[in-house]
Amino acid sequence: MLAVFLLYTSIAGGTPQLRPSQLEGRTAEVTIVGKVLGPVSGDARRAGLRFRLQDVEGDAKSAIRVVYKGSVPDMFRAGRDISLKGRLQGAVFVGAPGTLVTKCPSKYSAKKS
Amino acid sequence: MAELGRAALLVALGALAFSSLVGGFAAWSGRRRLVLAARNALVAAFGASLVASAVLVVALASRDFSFEYVAKTSSRDLPLLYAVSSFWGGQEGSLLLWLLLLTGFSTTAVALNRRLRIELLAWVVPVLATIALFFAALLVFLESPFQLQAAPADGAGLNPSLQNPYMLIHPVLLYLGFVGMSVPFAFAVAGLLARRTDEWWVVATRRWMLAAWLFLGVGQLLGARWAYLEIGWGGYYGWDPVENAALMPWLIATAYLHSIMVQEKKGMLRVWNVLLVILAFELSIFGTLLTRSGLIESVHAFAMSPIGAWFVAFLTLTTIASLALVFARLPILRTQTKLESPVSREATFLYNNLLLVAFCLTILWGVIYPLISEAVLGEPITVSQPYYNFFLRAFGLPLLLLMGIGPLIAWRRASLRSLGRTFIWPFGGALATGVILVAAGAGSSPAGLIAYTFSAFVMGAILLEFVRGTRARAALSGRSTAASLLSLISLNRRRYGGYVVHSAVVLLAVGVAGSSAYQTVREARLLPGDTLAAADYRLRFERLADRQAANHKRRRAILSVERQGQAAGTLEPGKNVYPVSERQPLFSTEVAVRTNWLRGEDLYVVADQINPDGSVDLTVYVKPLVNLIWIGGFVFILGSLIALWPDAREQRRLALRYGEAPVAITA
Incomplete structure (x- = not known):
């Protein structure tokens, strides 16, 4: 019973999490996870911060254009992995304010290959 | 080396x-x-x-x-x-x-x-x-x-954001809590293996669990305080998997600390308690896995780090082995005692346990949902704050209410008449609080209003317990009120320590409700000389200032503050710039907080961005009652220490009962 309830809530309240390359044709609200591709331009408090986002393990071909208004975490910069909630509008992914999250700072140690 | x-x-x-x-x-x-x-x-x-x-x-x-x-x-x-x-x-x-x-x-x-x-x-x-x-x-x-x-x-x-005093101690406390859960688990499993099914392991490890629970609780509060001061988003808890990692075992430990009282007193819930201690242990391993392996956040971006797979294997094996052991011992573990009445102390403990466990499993479900949905639907789906906040209210508010009811209700079976007599004062106090709050305009948030009313009820119930106990003791011994109160607490450390912890939870609830349901947020870009108003406050941006520190430069926006027209000092939010490389320095946002302890309120200012033209983007939060959360932390420690403190009388009593384990109790 609880499981059914939870399943319902999760589907009703959850957002799909996608890679930039999976975004094509998706217009509902999603969370994208990717790597920031520079240059980063614009103003997050005015017209919006503009950058591109590519698959974490992909190349620039997978990148989409992103615009984001709202507070920007200290760790945000080109090359950093981020997640951002928002919607695809035309060819640009428009981020929802306050949803830009950089990878948790406690995991700064290099990824093991 | x-x-x-x-x-x-x-x-x-x-x-x-x-x-x-x-x-x-x-x-x-x-x-x-x-x-x-x-x-x-x-x-x-x-x-x-x-x-x-x-x-x-x-x-x-x-x-x-x-x-x-x-x-x-x-x-x-x-x-x-x-x-x-x-x-x-x-x-x-x-x-x-x-x-x-x-x-x-x-x-x-x-x-x-x-x-x-x-x-x-x-x-x-x-x-x-x-x-x-x-x-x-x-x-x-x-x-x-x-x-x-x-x-x-x-x-x-x-x-840089980890170069903060809170971060020196927060991880250690969490690990002390996580690791501490292993000891009660080991004793419980050892008891099952040795076919001993009585309460000896509960008694021998109660203080271990209490200490682990205290460490986890304080560790989380320090983490919340760190997030509040360092991340600069005005919040203290974001339902991040890493945060949930510590909350889940803490919730189970909370349930356990209540349900073992039922076992000790009535010999009931033996299987349930063994299951709780197993769950607490497995969640502490899962918590370590979550914080260390990046299993959840980066689920489709990275291959799981090599230790992740081993952790999952260890978790699976220990869970299966412990459950199999419980199953094998079921015939000797089951008790014959049944719940006599749904209106009794033990029944409220049972409800409290069900709510705590349900809440924990809900959080667990939210944490692993991306993994499950990816396996089932082919696409990870994440749940965020709305999901958790919904269930926090759904389970948290009844829990708050139970905290008031439980202590007032008798063991075994309570008559309606005695209930009416006991509840009249706390109930009246809560009702009056609710009416006053509605009149004061707190009705803007129904959840906040319910939380406050329930909090008043719990506080009333706790006060009543202290007053009744002290009076009875004073009448018996003929000593002063203060002496009677002290002896009351010292003779019943678990009980009254528990009540002190309950009052800490009330402070926490009031603080959380106040700072989230009734906060004010303002955002603006200011040039020197510009002002910004938020609630009772007016801030004026005076100038930018740079200072050099040991391994970084401090850029600060100097703001003068007025509250209700009265000068109230200056605030200096800004950024620290760490020149780790010429091209890409690291930043850390340094918020500025002005605390009004009397009102429990914070004026919390973030300089989101300092612009080349000398302007600054500010976000200003006025957070009523937020400081009750941190004060609650100290009360929580105090109550836990009272409950933890060794009690010679209790030891002698238990030594008689569990003849072979007199020293065990000091554990």
């Missing part, structure tokens, strides 16, 4: 393997000398872990960058204290800390319980050794902190 560390880890691994395998055989075959040898091997493993840890501390303190781990987590300009704290800043060091704490706890538990009957001790040792063996094996084979390299000129350094 590194060789010494590696050798120490190998010794620990060997000693633990011996303690686990030979200890298990000894317990099974009942060979006393082997049991003692296994115990000594466990103690030796603690010694070896201490040596390995000392090597790492020395390497960190001397910035020996030939250690890969040191180069990865510290740097020359890092202050010494932070350099040493890198011990638990990275994966390998954290695993070593687990091993050190667990072998240390095991040694202490064995020493404190040295008069424990040998057939019980015989099983406690191999269970603890097996858990520690897992961590030792990870350290030796997969994640050694003693890997060497050609030393680089400088290390990569510690993330």
Whole structure:
């Protein structure tokens, strides 16, 4: 019973999490996870911060254009992995304010290959 | 140096393997000398872990960058204290800390319980050794902190946002909590293995669980305080998987600390308590996995780090093995006592347990939902704040109410008439509070209003308990009120310590409700001379100021503050700039907070962005009552310490009941 309830809530309240390359044709609200591709331009408090986002393990071909208004975490910069909630509008992914999250700072140690 | 560390880890691994395998055989075959040898091997493993840890501390303190781990987590300009704290800043060091704490706890538990009957001790040792063996094996084979390299000129350094006093202690407290859960688990499993199904393990490890629960609780509060001061988003808890990792075992431990009272008093809930202690342990392992492996956040971006798979295997194996053991012992574990009435103290404990466990499982579901949805639907789906906040209200508000009802209701069966008599005062107080709050405009948030009303009810109930108890004691002894109150608390430490903890939870609830449901937020870009108003406050941006500190530069926006037209000092939010490389310096946002302790309110200012034209983007939060959360933290510690404090009378009573384990109780 609880499981059914939870399943319902999760589907009703959850957002799909996608890679930039999976975004094509998706217009509902999603969370994208990717790597920031520079240059980063614009103003997050005015017209919006503009950058591109590519698959974490992909190349620039997978990148989409992103615009984001709202507070920007200290760790945000080109090359950093981020997640951002928002919607695809035309060819640009428009981020929802306050949803830009950089990878948790406690995991700064290099990824093991 | 590194060789010494590696050798120490190998010794620990060997000693633990011996303690686990030979200890298990000894317990099974009942060979006393082997049991003692296994115990000594466990103690030796603690010694070896201490040596390995000392090597790492020395390497960190001397910035020996030939250690890969040191180069990865510290740097020359890092202050010494932070350099040493890198011990638990990275994966390998954290695993070593687990091993050190667990072998240390095991040694202490064995020493404190040295008069424990040998057939019980015989099983406690191999269970603890097996858990520690897992961590030792990870350290030796997969994640050694003693890997060497050609030393680089400088290390990569510690993330600026972690260079904060709260971060020195927060991870250690969480680990103390996580690891502490292993001891009650080991005693419970040992009891089952030895076919002892009475309460001895509950009694022997109650204080272990209480201490672990206290560490986890305080650790989370410090983490929340760190997030509040350092992340700069005005919040203190974001339902991040890493945060949930500590909350889940804490919730289960909370349920356990209540339900064991039912077992001790009525002999009920034996199976349930064993299941809770298993769940708490598995969640503490899961919590370590979540914080260390990146299993959840980066689920489709990375291959799981190598230790992740091992953790999952360990979790699965220990869960299956413990559940199989419980199943095998069910015939002797089941009790005949049944709940006599749904309106009784034990029934409220049962409801409280169901709510706490349901809440924990809901959070667990939210945490692993991306994994499940990816497996089932082919696409990870994440749930965020709305999901968790919904269930926080759905389970948290009834829990709050139960906290008021439970203490007032009698064991076994309560009559309606006695209920009416007991509840009239707290109920009246809550009703009056609700009416006053609605009149004051607090009705803007129904959840906030309910939380406040319930809080008033709980506080009323707690006060009533103290007043009634003190009066009864004063009448009996003829002493003053203060002396009677003190003796009341000292004679019933668990009970009144528990009430003090309850009042801490009320403070927390009021603080959370106040700061989230009734906060004010304003955003603006200001040039020098511009002003911004938020609630009772007016801020004027005076100028920018730069200052040089040891390893960074401080850029600050100087703001003068007025409250209700009265000057109220200056605030200096800004950014610290760490010049780790010329091209890309690291920033850390430094919020400025003005606390009004009398009102419990914070004026919380973030300089989101300092622009080239000299303007600054500010976000200003006015957070009513937020400081009750931190004050609640101190009350929480006080209450826990009262409940933890050794009680000679209790020990004598329990020694009579569990004849063979008089010392066990001091554990």
